[in-house]
Amino acid sequence: MNAKLTALISGLGVIAVCAPVLAHHSFAVEYDPKKPVEGSGVIQKVEWTNPHMRVYVDVTEPNGTVTTWNLELGAVNSVLRRGWKPADLKAGAKISFKGYGGRKILTRAAADALTLADGRSFTGASGAPDVPK
Amino acid sequence: MKKIAVASIALIGLTVSLLAQEPARRGWWPKLGGEFTPTASDEIAKGPVPRMPDGKPDLHGPWTGGGSNGDIESDGGLKPGELPLLPWARTLRDSRKDDNEPYLYCTPMSVPRYNPYPWNFIQSVTSRGPGTIYIQHENGDAGRIRHVFMDGRAHPDDLIPSWWGHSIGRWEKDTLVIDTVGYNDKFWMDSRGTPHTDRMHTIERWTRINYGTMTNDFTLDDPGAFSRPVQLKFTAKAAPPGSELMEFICTENNQYGLAAGVENIYKDKGYGLEVTPGEQK
Numbered sequence: 001m002n003a004k005l006t007a008l009i010s011g012l013g014v015i016a017v018c019a020p021v022l023a024h025h026s027f028a029v030e031y032d033p034k035k036p037v038e039g040s041g042v043i044q045k046v047e048w049t050n051p052h053m054r055v056y057v058d059v060t061e062p063n064g065t066v067t068t069w070n071l072e073l074g075a076v077n078s079v080l081r082r083g084w085k086p087a088d089l090k091a092g093a094k095i096s097f098k099g100y101g102g103r104k105i106l107t108r109a110a111a112d113a114l115t116l117a118d119g120r121s122f123t124g125a126s127g128a129p130d131v132p133k
Numbered sequence: 134m135k136k137i138a139v140a141s142i143a144l145i146g147l148t149v150s151l152l153a154q155e156p157a158r159r160g161w162w163p164k165l166g167g168e169f170t171p172t173a174s175d176e177i178a179k180g181p182v183p184r185m186p187d188g189k190p191d192l193h194g195p196w197t198g199g200g201s202n203g204d205i206e207s208d209g210g211l212k213p214g215e216l217p218l219l220p221w222a223r224t225l226r227d228s229r230k231d232d233n234e235p236y237l238y239c240t241p242m243s244v245p246r247y248n249p250y251p252w253n254f255i256q257s258v259t260s261r262g263p264g265t266i267y268i269q270h271e272n273g274d275a276g277r278i279r280h281v282f283m284d285g286r287a288h289p290d291d292l293i294p295s296w297w298g299h300s301i302g303r304w305e306k307d308t309l310v311i312d313t314v315g316y317n318d319k320f321w322m323d324s325r326g327t328p329h330t331d332r333m334h335t336i337e338r339w340t341r342i343n344y345g346t347m348t349n350d351f352t353l354d355d356p357g358a359f360s361r362p363v364q365l366k367f368t369a370k371a372a373p374p375g376s377e378l379m380e381f382i383c384t385e386n387n388q389y390g391l392a393a394g395v396e397n398i399y400k401d402k403g404y405g406l407e408v409t410p411g412e413q414k
Contacts, residue, residue: 047386051381051389054388072392074169075168075381078169081169081170104392108388
């Protein structure tokens with residue numbers, strides 16, 4: 001129950017601190033705030049590219065099938081300026097994510113938070129990877 | 134346990150109600166999707182204007198802002214409805230959807246648009262003294278490098294309309310004045326869809342007022358789309374000292390529209406040519 005409560009509170013936090021920062025395009029055009037998504041899996045590949053960085057995550061469903069999520073982040077330049085490094089995201093590493101699904105294709109999602117197996121969580125708000133205390 | 138359960142239900146209700154409000158909000162962003170360019174601290178920003186060897190202001194930043202991305206009317210300091218658009222231009226702006234702005238397909242933004250990515254003035258110095266001033270935008274192919282000729286030349290009279298036009302500059306005391314003509318009509322002036330024509334003439338007056346702040350007093354004169362010249366004002370903020378621009382090739386991996394099935398309305402047309410001003414009634 002505590003875990004659920006924490007999740008709910010952090011979910012509220014995510015909503016509350018969303019700042020209207022301009023990006024390459026309006027996220028609301030492509031992604032649906034009413035479709036929060038989350039999952040855990042393995043990083044298939046990372047594209048350190050513009051205009052948006054992408055992290056592809058293979059998620060194994062309970063029935064054994066694998067779904068590849070295409071997670072969109074900000075411009076790679078913005079991600080680097082937040083203090084991320086290529087070593088932070090490696091293919092083959094375990095990762096969990098939260099985000100918002102695409103309006104037409106749910107698995108093309110806008111990433112809102114990424115958490116690595118070592119507990120480091122990237123939310124982008126602090127300007128650097130957020131390390132849990 | 135009971136208290137926690139009640140709290141959870143309350144939070145669920147709050148979450149749902151907050152989420153329900155989201156579609157009406159513009160500028161909604163997941164945190165990892167928002168862009169980030171740091172700006173100089175207040176302590177550094179209030180420092181003096183740096184000077185070139187010839188005593189002119191050193192306009193090197195890099196900078197963020199100094200123009201508009203979403204709406205030149207409100208960002209430029211006007212009240213709603215004050216932008217003196219001709220009826221056809223107002224109708225066109227109001228019919229445009231920001232899903233369709235040409236910039237999303239990696240075409241240039243042009244003047245006076247500045248997005249969250251940094252840009253910079255580069256004041257060249259030659260054997261004969263100060264030379265051409267260049268304006269570099271980080272978002273590469275959507276920005277290119279503007280040339281501001283400082284040698285006193287006039288605009289050519291046979292310009293082919295282009296995305297960034299032809300710019301000549303001069304100093305008025307400590308203000309860099311950039312006069313530009315020769316724009317094409319293919320770009321939107323903001324994501325709201327404010328149109329213009331190839332008759333547009335712009336004058337930017339850039340004044341660095343301290344280390345971290347630079348104003349852009351912007352004159353927009355386009356008798357093809359506006360009933361009179363209009364004066365707008367924007368402010369740019371300097372990045373921390375030592376900041377550099379990075380590579381940004383927009384066409385490298387642009388997957389815009391795929392998640393939502395947005396149709397590319399320009400597939401069979403020229404960018405921004407959904408309406409020809411001369412055909413407006």
